[in-house]
Amino acid sequence: xxxxxxxxxxxxxxxxxxxxxxxxxxxxxxxxxxxxxxxxxxxxxxxxxxxxxxxxxxxxxxxxxxxxxxxxxxxxxxxxxxxxxxxxxxxxxxxxxxxxxxxxxxxxxxxxxxxxxxxxxxxxxxxxxxxxxxxxxxxxxxxxxxxxxxxxxxxxxxxxxxxxxxxxxxxxxxxxxxxxxxxxxxxxxxxxxxxxxxxxxxxxxxxxxxxxxxxxxxxxxxxxxxxxxxx
Amino acid sequence: xxxxxxxxxxxxxxxxxxxxxxxxxxxxxxxxxxxxxxxxxxxxxxxxxxxxxxxxxxxxxxxxxxxxxxxxxxxxxxxxxxxxxxxxxxxxxxxxxxxxxxxxxxxxxxxxxxxxxxxxxxxxxxxxxxxxxxxxxxxxxxxxxxxxxxxxxxxxxxxxxxxxxxxxxxxxxxxxxxxxxxxxxxxxxxxxxxxxxxxxxxxxxxxxxxxxxxxxxxxxxxxxxxxxxxxxxxxxxxxxxxxxxxxxxxxxxxxxxxxxxxxxxxxxxxxxxxxxxxxxxxxxxxxxxxxxxxxxxxxxxxxxxxxxxxxxxxxxxxxxxxxxxxxxxxxxxxxxxxxxxxxxxxxx
Numbered sequence: 001x002x003x004x005x006x007x008x009x010x011x012x013x014x015x016x017x018x019x020x021x022x023x024x025x026x027x028x029x030x031x032x033x034x035x036x037x038x039x040x041x042x043x044x045x046x047x048x049x050x051x052x053x054x055x056x057x058x059x060x061x062x063x064x065x066x067x068x069x070x071x072x073x074x075x076x077x078x079x080x081x082x083x084x085x086x087x088x089x090x091x092x093x094x095x096x097x098x099x100x101x102x103x104x105x106x107x108x109x110x111x112x113x114x115x116x117x118x119x120x121x122x123x124x125x126x127x128x129x130x131x132x133x134x135x136x137x138x139x140x141x142x143x144x145x146x147x148x149x150x151x152x153x154x155x156x157x158x159x160x161x162x163x164x165x166x167x168x169x170x171x172x173x174x175x176x177x178x179x180x181x182x183x184x185x186x187x188x189x190x191x192x193x194x195x196x197x198x199x200x201x202x203x204x205x206x207x208x209x210x211x212x213x214x215x216x217x218x219x220x221x222x223x224x225x226x227x228x229x230x231x
Numbered sequence: 232x233x234x235x236x237x238x239x240x241x242x243x244x245x246x247x248x249x250x251x252x253x254x255x256x257x258x259x260x261x262x263x264x265x266x267x268x269x270x271x272x273x274x275x276x277x278x279x280x281x282x283x284x285x286x287x288x289x290x291x292x293x294x295x296x297x298x299x300x301x302x303x304x305x306x307x308x309x310x311x312x313x314x315x316x317x318x319x320x321x322x323x324x325x326x327x328x329x330x331x332x333x334x335x336x337x338x339x340x341x342x343x344x345x346x347x348x349x350x351x352x353x354x355x356x357x358x359x360x361x362x363x364x365x366x367x368x369x370x371x372x373x374x375x376x377x378x379x380x381x382x383x384x385x386x387x388x389x390x391x392x393x394x395x396x397x398x399x400x401x402x403x404x405x406x407x408x409x410x411x412x413x414x415x416x417x418x419x420x421x422x423x424x425x426x427x428x429x430x431x432x433x434x435x436x437x438x439x440x441x442x443x444x445x446x447x448x449x450x451x452x453x454x455x456x457x458x459x460x461x462x463x464x465x466x467x468x469x470x471x472x473x474x475x476x477x478x479x480x481x482x483x484x485x486x487x488x489x490x491x492x493x494x495x496x497x498x499x500x501x502x503x504x505x506x507x508x509x510x511x512x513x514x515x516x517x518x519x520x521x522x523x524x525x526x527x528x529x530x531x532x533x534x535x536x537x538x539x540x541x542x543x544x545x546x547x548x549x550x551x552x553x554x555x556x557x558x559x560x561x562x563x564x565x566x567x568x569x570x571x572x573x574x575x576x577x578x579x
Contacts, residue, residue, distance in 0.1 A: 185365035194339070 004129055011133025017110040018141030019203045024108040027101045028142060029192035033153065036160045038146030039139070040094045041101060044083050046135025049111050051079045053131030056119040072115045073106070080106045093163030110138060141199065148195050151176055152186035248347070251467055252307035258462045259314060259513055262455035266318060269447035270374045273322025273389040277329050280393075281313035284333040292342040308347045312336050315355035315514060319506065319553075320362065322374045323384065323392050328366060332358040352560045353520045356553040363553065371549075373416045417448055418505045418549040421496065430493045452508040459512025468516040471525050475532020476511040476539070477502065483540035495544065507539070510552035515559070522566040530566055535559045 017023045032038045055075045063071050084102050088095045119127040155177040162170040185191045266274050289309045293300045336358035344350045363370045424434045462468050487495035522531040535555045542551030
């Protein structure tokens, strides 16, 4: 079981695709203007990630090494198409607001990265769990960044959540503050870069504090090797 | 020829940063004063507010970084940044605009990179661009110069407008009784009217262009030019950057003007409107973010001049100093890499 908690720790914190590996930054920065968009893209990416990890792990014995990348990409592309059509069918508003970034999940380096680095070397259950954890880690970063930008930019949270989750979610919308002059910068791409930088800095601070708290491993006293004889 | 006989020591001590900054601040005073004379007390409050914010935020960051607060504050560089932001924002802009801008300049642009000397970008200009992008409405409602508006806001009135934070609405309510005191700047007017198909000769008849190069703006620019010349005389700056900026801007403007006088304004108008003189002498010459060799400085300045002209004439914004300076800041490391002064005694 400790293997799985290690996978979870890697995906959610230590090797977080958003904060540490800095993979998939293009959609991460482009669609995080609101929590809803962030959540939508995060879930879509997570679904693709789990699916591709499972499939890649299943076929890992049969694919010749030389053409594996091409095969992985085709698997991922097929899964992205499935997810795209599903969102088009069941969450059309979200489909419109995610726009080009939905099909662009294909190019998200997290997915091909996990397929190559993990799924093609581990069994199906582990690969699925790894995909899930990486997906959750990615989604969490998206949501936090989306929340920061949405609060700063338009003073709301979960604006337009009904597009993703159905009509009941319209009540989720929280108005934190209201102003006639929204902080446009937070909504524009520079705001995403600034927010991302601050999040990474925050993670580094937390890591540093945690490292300080940990009791230092007792270092073995250095024994001096005598080269001269004591008589 | 009489030689001055001075006693030892003969080594001249280089000026300290705090002294340089202090003198630059003093040299900006004429322009600052003329700006207050033409555009009201708002500018004074904006500068004071920016300075207060700069000192508070810088102290806070230094506390966080566990460095000496007093030695950093007393280098006066934060005050200079604050002054530049204060004179650049519209005089009656709401207080939070200045506070956000100055805080951003000090915390994000200057201190996050490691403080004075380590920042890649000119803090004041980066803050200006942030404000312009984030709050375009507030940043473009400039005050009409004295004489152009029927009613100019008094001392306390401008303080009230700034602190109430709802400048647009307040100004609107004044518009009921008088002509109102916000007005597009000459460059703004130019940009809008050109896009509507007016010709230069028509536009120049507008009230924004009363006097030479726009009411008030000519004198403000002239005063900053004076301050800049004093800085050159005191050797606070070298002439290369300013000459590069003004030379390139004049050259480009002259070409455009001679080529198509119906849609391009004269070089004189370019030189004495907007932020030209303030930018050429006080902003572009920031020693931290500019190129460091003399030839590099000339190119750096010329780049700013060309960019200012191009953005003013063909870009989406009426004035362009902030963008031009930031873009040129990006090239400074490259300029320094390729243009290295010849070491004395070496052949090139």
